[in-house]
Amino acid sequence: MPVTFNHSILAAKDRHASAQFLADILDLAAPTSWGPFTSVELDGGVTIQFAEPPVDEIQMQHYAFLVDDERFDAVLARVQERGIPYTADPQLQLAQQINTNHGGRGFYFFDPAGHGFEVLTRPYGG
Helix, strand or coil, X not given: CXXXXXXEEEECCCHHHHHXXXXXXXXXXXXXXXXXEEEEECHHHCEEXXXXXXXXXXXXXXXXXXXXXXXXXXXXXXXXXXXXXXXCCCCCCCECCCECHHHCCEEEEECCCCCEEEEECCCCCC
């Protein structure tokens, strides 16, 4: 069996709100809940699960989503319609802009728990 990525768990103050945010922005199926997790299913059998750990501070994590040009345009439009701040760079210097790195397009934004999300149309590297 090949090694494939199956799931990851992200800490959230409100697991339902964070999962719904991701599903809405990426136009995915409604989140589902099981036990302490609220899950968002991505294509290819990958799941992002949100959980509410008993901590006061959540450590930021970064997740990048590779999409085609059509979905990129739709995701960017939803981010803009909701007034969500975004930037072309991870240093947060190019506000309300997108980048054209690696022959594609990309941008960064944060979810309600403070995790950094990136949407890009071309993978990094060769």
